[in-house]
Amino acid sequence: MTASRSLLSPQLPVALSARGQIDAFLAMDVMREAAAREAAGQSVLHLEVGQPAAPLPETARKAAERALAKEADKLGYTEALGRPSLRARIARHYKERHGLDIAPERIVITTGSSAGFILSFLALCDAGARIALPAPGYPAYRNIVRALDMVPAEIALKAESRWVLSPEALLEEHSVKPLSALLVASPNNPTGTVMQPEAQKALARAAEDAGIAYISDEIYHGLVHEGAEESILAATDKAVVINSFSKYFCMTGWRIGWMVIPPELVRTVERLQQNLFICAPALSQIVAEAVFEDTPALEEIKAGYARNRARLLESLPKIGFRDILPADGAFYIYADVTPFSNDSRDFAATVLQETGVAITPGVDFDLERGHRYVRLSFAGAETTIAEAVSRLGDHLKG
Ligand SMILES: Cc1ncc(COP(=O)(O)O)c(C=O)c1O
Structure with missing residues (x-):
């Protein structure tokens, strides 16, 4: 596969491998952007990455x-x-x-x-x-x-x-x-x-x-x-x-x-x-x-995810998110956002900019249909999830 080998730049004239030209992992890109906003003073709520907010148990x-x-x-x-x-x-x-x-x-x-x-x-x-x-x-x-x-x-x-x-x-x-x-x-x-x-x-x-x-x-x-x-x-x-x-x-x-x-x-x-x-x-x-040996603490953390999940399953449809996928396990909600946008990348960027809630566009997970979906991680603290719902609700109302 040499078809798309192209020069790095006129200043560094070496060829790039074609196989190195993979897509970005968008959740990580959103995390970087969210961290930059946080460093600049914006209040950011992290629902973009599947990362437990809880610290390492004792x-x-x-x-x-x-x-x-x-x-x-x-x-x-x-x-x-x-x-x-x-x-x-x-x-x-x-x-x-x-x-x-x-x-x-x-x-x-x-x-x-x-x-x-x-x-x-x-x-x-x-x-x-x-x-x-x-x-x-x-x-x-x-x-x-x-x-x-x-x-x-x-x-x-x-x-x-x-x-x-x-x-x-x-x-x-x-x-x-x-x-x-x-x-x-x-x-x-x-x-x-x-x-x-x-x-x-x-x-x-x-x-x-x-x-x-x-x-x-x-x-x-x-x-x-x-x-x-x-x-x-x-x-x-x-x-x-x-x-x-x-x-x-x-x-x-x-x-x-x-x-x-x-x-x-x-x-x-x-x-x-x-x-x-x-x-x-x-x-x-x-x-x-x-x-x-930390199983009891880990089970408590899991119970917090279950409460976050219940809160999101109840409140997201009320503020206009549609067709939430099963969410039987893990800590994600994958929801249809077509009532608001047909471009999940643009939707996620606007939500981050205007509310500080970081979420991941569905195109990360599905190239064909992901423009209609976003993913919200509920691995965060319960207060974070509650505040995120409130900010999203205010934003989508407006
Ligand atoms: C389904 C799935 N597999 C694998 C990973 C990568 O995890 P790690 O390399 O941290 O074990 C992730 C991370 O989000 C994931 O969601």
Whole structure:
């Protein structure tokens, strides 16, 4: 792919790679703009990024302090696959939370789930491979796939199927041109849809039968408000599971996550990790192991999200937002804003400028239909969400 190689500038006459020319992650762009406004004195409410407002809970914070005070000499590289004690702790989590026996050897500690996507795509797919991605979906999937010289095959989710990918839709896309992998998130970002266990199993079975690798992004596990939460690992050992300490565990900036992979893939992923990242940050691995002891505090934080969700589901329709998508899990509302605008980018920019409420335009998540939607994160404090609703209501009335 050399077609769009272009010179950086006359002053620096080197060529840019075509694959580096991916779209921006708009939520992060909005976050930068919101931070600049805040620094300039505007009162900003952050509903743009999926980031818990709650601080790191106490046991984990104390583990960080202890590690820095007493174990600083141990904060070097770890084994590429991660500290054995953390891998064992995650295996215990699967037993306790899901009743599943997962061998710690199948668990890989990653630099956030973001690194998990790169490792999965590189382990499973060659350049040029087609990867099925339901839309709307997390924007970085599409952009990482492009940066790796693979091809995103977006499949439009529909209201009729409650914004869940059906086996039929997957196989139809596969019949157009073969797919190498499918990446599904449940709960989904931005729709909040949770796939029920039977639907998830049927999709995984269809993918496996067709030779399509099933990658399950379970980053919003622990944050299901309606319906059942089940890891795909309950149905199959062949899937690749990606998870993270960023969301339920409130550790976004620590850049730490994990994968559960089939035994046959471990050595390949280990070699990729050794060379691409060496290992996940050592301090973050220590803190992640401790954060499991903070479950009571994390459950309280989750209860706050549930209250935020209830408030938004009740108040947003009253101020004119339409067709709010399921919001069964995660901490997002994805809502139709066509009563106000047919250009969600413009709508979000105006709302930020005039009210200080930062939200993300739907075009981040869905190139085709996202101009009609915006995403609001309710991972913030309850006072923030209440104030945001009030400001939005006043603005949209006017
Ligand atoms: C669905 C989904 N997957 C993955 C990520 C990336 O998370 P991290 O790299 O912090 O684990 C996010 C972040 O918002 C997300 O929404």
